[in-house]
Amino acid sequence: MWWVKDPDRLKSEVFAVEALRDDQEWLSVTAPTFSKDLLFAINFDIIVNGETFRFRLQYPTFFPETPPSVIPRDGRQLSGHQYGTGGELCLEYRPDNWDPSATGSMLIESTYRLLSTEAAGTDGLEIVPSDHSVSLGQDLRRWICRFLIPQALMSYISDLPVGTCRDAEIVDMLVPTKKFTAYLRTIGPSASPDWRESLIPDRGDAGAPAILIRVGPSADFPGVFPDQQSLDKFIATARGTDEPPLNFDATKTRFTVVSDGNSVLVLCSWPNNRNSTSVIQYRPVYLKEDTEIRLPGGYESLASRKVGMVGCGALGSKIAASLARSGVRGFVLIDEDILKPGNLVRHELDVGSVGAHKAEALATRLKALAAGISVSYRRVILGGQESSGNTASVLEELSTCDLLIDATANPQAFNFVASVARNALRPMIWAEVYAGGIGGFVGRVRPGIEPPPHSARTQYLGWCRNQGVPWHGLDRDYAAHGIGTETLIADDSDVAVIAAHTTRMGIDALVHPDNSAFPHPAYVIGLAREWIFTEPFDTRPIDFVPDGQWTIQPSSERTQEAIDFVLSILKPSADEN
Numbered sequence: 001m002w003w004v005k006d007p008d009r010l011k012s013e014v015f016a017v018e019a020l021r022d023d024q025e026w027l028s029v030t031a032p033t034f035s036k037d038l039l040f041a042i043n044f045d046i047i048v049n050g051e052t053f054r055f056r057l058q059y060p061t062f063f064p065e066t067p068p069s070v071i072p073r074d075g076r077q078l079s080g081h082q083y084g085t086g087g088e089l090c091l092e093y094r095p096d097n098w099d100p101s102a103t104g105s106m107l108i109e110s111t112y113r114l115l116s117t118e119a120a121g122t123d124g125l126e127i128v129p130s131d132h133s134v135s136l137g138q139d140l141r142r143w144i145c146r147f148l149i150p151q152a153l154m155s156y157i158s159d160l161p162v163g164t165c166r167d168a169e170i171v172d173m174l175v176p177t178k179k180f181t182a183y184l185r186t187i188g189p190s191a192s193p194d195w196r197e198s199l200i201p202d203r204g205d206a207g208a209p210a211i212l213i214r215v216g217p218s219a220d221f222p223g224v225f226p227d228q229q230s231l232d233k234f235i236a237t238a239r240g241t242d243e244p245p246l247n248f249d250a251t252k253t254r255f256t257v258v259s260d261g262n263s264v265l266v267l268c269s270w271p272n273n274r275n276s277t278s279v280i281q282y283r284p285v286y287l288k289e290d291t292e293i294r295l296p297g298g299y300e301s302l303a304s305r306k307v308g309m310v311g312c313g314a315l316g317s318k319i320a321a322s323l324a325r326s327g328v329r330g331f332v333l334i335d336e337d338i339l340k341p342g343n344l345v346r347h348e349l350d351v352g353s354v355g356a357h358k359a360e361a362l363a364t365r366l367k368a369l370a371a372g373i374s375v376s377y378r379r380v381i382l383g384g385q386e387s388s389g390n391t392a393s394v395l396e397e398l399s400t401c402d403l404l405i406d407a408t409a410n411p412q413a414f415n416f417v418a419s420v421a422r423n424a425l426r427p428m429i430w431a432e433v434y435a436g437g438i439g440g441f442v443g444r445v446r447p448g449i450e451p452p453p454h455s456a457r458t459q460y461l462g463w464c465r466n467q468g469v470p471w472h473g474l475d476r477d478y479a480a481h482g483i484g485t486e487t488l489i490a491d492d493s494d495v496a497v498i499a500a501h502t503t504r505m506g507i508d509a510l511v512h513p514d515n516s517a518f519p520h521p522a523y524v525i526g527l528a529r530e531w532i533f534t535e536p537f538d539t540r541p542i543d544f545v546p547d548g549q550w551t552i553q554p555s556s557e558r559t560q561e562a563i564d565f566v567l568s569i570l571k572p573s574a575d576e577n
Contacts, residue, residue: 002063003040009064010040016105017042017057026112028052043073044108048115053078055089055111057104064100067093070111079114089114136285143283147266148183150199151289156187157214158261164214165239166194169207170255172268182266182282184257187212199287203368210255213238222258228269228277231256250277298511299327303372305510306330308401310382310417312358313337314492315433316407317348318499319506320362324369326507331366331373332397333359336381346492383412391416399424403510405502406430418453421445422550427509428453431502437490438530440498443522443542444505446513447550450521455547460522463542467532494527501525 003010014032021027021044029045041058054073060066072078075086082089091110093102140146160166169190172182185207188194213235215222225231235256251271258265266282307328309320312335320331335358339349353361359377367373380386380394398404398420406417409432421428425447433440445456501523508517520541526533532540 001038001040001061002059013059013104014042016103017044017108020105020108024112026116027108042104046108046112046115048112049119053115055108057107059104064102067095067098067102068104068107070107079118081114140283140285144178145180145182145268145280145282147264147282147284148181148200148287149264149284150183150197150287152199153184153195153197154259154264154286156195157212157259157264160214160261162214162216163238163240164212165235166212168210168212168255168257169193170210170257171202171205171207172253172255173205180282182255182268184210184212198371201368201371201373203364208253208255209249210257211235212257212259215258215260217260222265224265224281225267225279228279231267231269231279295327299507302327302507302510303329305402306332306374306400307506307510308332308334308398308404308417308420310334310398310404310406310413311408311410312362313407314343314346314348314495315431315499315502316405317358317362317365318496319405319407319431319502320366321348321369322499322503323506324366324373326503327370328510329370329372329374330401331363331375332401333362333375333377334380334382334394334398335359335362335377336379336384346490346495381413382408382416383410395420399426401426403506404428405506407432407502409433414457415454418457421447422452422454425550427513429502429506429509430457431498433490433495433498434531435490436528436530437494438528439524439526439533440494440501441522441524442498442502442505444509444518445521445544446509449514451544451547452550456521456544459544459547460542464524469532497527498525 017030021030026047027044028047029043031043033041033043035041035058039058039061041056043054043056045052045054047053056071056073057068058071059068069088070091071088072086077085079089081091089111091107091114093107093110166187167189168187169185170182171185172180175181183200184197185202186193186196215238222234225234253271254269256267256269258267264284266284268280268282270278270280272278302323305328307320307323307330309316309331312320312333316335320333324331337358339347339353339356339358339361341351341354343349344351344354347358349358349361349365353365357377357379359379363375363377366375376397378394378397380390382391382394395416398417404417404421404426406414406428407430408414414430417428417430420426427444427446429442429444430453431440431442441460443456443460445451445453450456451459505518521544522542524532524540524542526538526540527536529535532538
């Protein structure tokens with residue numbers, strides 16, 4: 001407690017309040033006290049226009065770094081500058097301007113100035129101007145239902161002629177702490193909308209029907225509708241017809257959006273359990289144009305790039321999510337496994353995806369991270385028991401990607417991805433987290449710059465063997481034994497570090513394909529003092545030497561030879577005539 005650590009400050013607080021009481025007639029009583037949890041407080045009474053008001057000056061645990069609170073002892077609403085009925089007063093000294101040199105007696109004086117000034121007003125309340133602003137988050141704390149309005153939507157609505165009535169679709173999402181956030185997905189016919197939201201990511205939530213009504217000046221702007229009947233009457237008048245909207249269904253939740261071009265009223269018609277419809281107002285949240293630059297220059301080109309991610313486990317899921325946040329908008333995800341509860345300690349996905357295929361659930365996750373994401377996923381294991389046709393179609397789809405990433409740490413999967421990279425002339429990155437989380441590896445090969453993937457991997461494994469220290473971690477398990485008998489486990493941060501380095505190298509390969517910021521094509525990254533690593537973040541670069549060609553370019557003679565042979569075997573035989 002502060003008063004135990006600083007008894008001199010305690011004494012000065014008490015003496016200052018007593019001195020104020022002896023000097024001011026309006027301060028009639030002061031009585032130091034303690035709460036049950038040993039918080040120090042001073043009860044005081046002040047007199048304004050002959051009426052006595054009783055308060056408690058309560059000192060917080062971290063006084064004097066944080067200010068005391070002044071709270072009515074009788075639980076009344078005494079001021080227009082008060083946090084609810086019975087709540088503390090909002091005075092001149094608050095957390096946003098507090099200085100430790102201020103004292104409790106100064107808050108008592110501020111309390112008197114507030115009440116005496118308000119009492120002098122015509123209506124008796126709220127003539128004292130507010131001295132501080134409230135953030136959007138603070139304002140929304142009491143609203144369960146919120147409606148997002150980007151600036152582009154507001155501009156579109158403003159340009160609509162007065163009297164316009166349009167069918168629309170709204171997405172209403174249940175967000176944490178049982179609150180609802182909604183936004184307009186489309187305006188106009190569902191098959192060919194005139195306007196579509198492009199800022200807010202669309203993760204595929206079911207939409208609710210809505211009607212958008214453009215009204216006249218603010219003087220004609222409607223207030224809150226008390227019931228569905230009055231709302232229906234307003235909609236019918238605005239439409240100029242008694243017919244309901246095209247997508248109107250009284251048995252389902254629907255929305256009405258009314259705007260005068262400057263502000264928006266959002267109402268949800270919700271069929272309740274009493275065989276009637278409740279009208280719920282949503283709090284509009286006007287989103288200003290976001291001009292803040294959050295990504296480095298050159299990342300704009302990522303929007304037209306597609307990445308093939310083989311392996312959607314802990315490592316692959318984090319890489320894919322980071323690439324999506326960085327601007328990549330196209331993905332091909334390959335993984336046959338499902339998400340198990342034990343995977344949650346390291347995976348990008350959460351419990352809402354347990355039991356789902358990782359590739360499928362990750363596709364939904366990526367769409368929720370950024371607008372305009374396009375994802376194709378295949379629940380296939382490369383190098384496992386799959387039909388040849390299924391494997392071939394996966395490889396064909398991977399060949400359409402601008403970058404291939406193998407995050408499986410599986411040699412068979414590597415071989416398939418490497419074959420696609422070599423034949424389609426695509427850059428490839430492969431990464432793995434070493435057993436026990438002692439570190440990891442990230443390697444990159446580009447057509448015509450580094451050696452082909454198979455050759456590069458052989459050189460990497462040879463480099464590991466040449467370190468002169470036995471390597472115990474070339475397996476697919478995240479656990480390994482350290483120098484002693486201690487079992488080392490790779491945790492989420494270990495995977496995240498390797499995922500971050502892989503993402504950076506992947507972005508570099510897409511944005512700067514011929515002028516890489518990485519002077520070496522591969523890196524072994526230490527996260528613990530194990531194997532060859534002398535300390536955490538001990539990073540060892542690996543250089544690849546030229547070895548083989550990416551593709552064999554046949555000569556014109558060999559090409560003609562192959563064509564002639566094919567034609568010969570396709571000629572009908574004598575027996576077929």
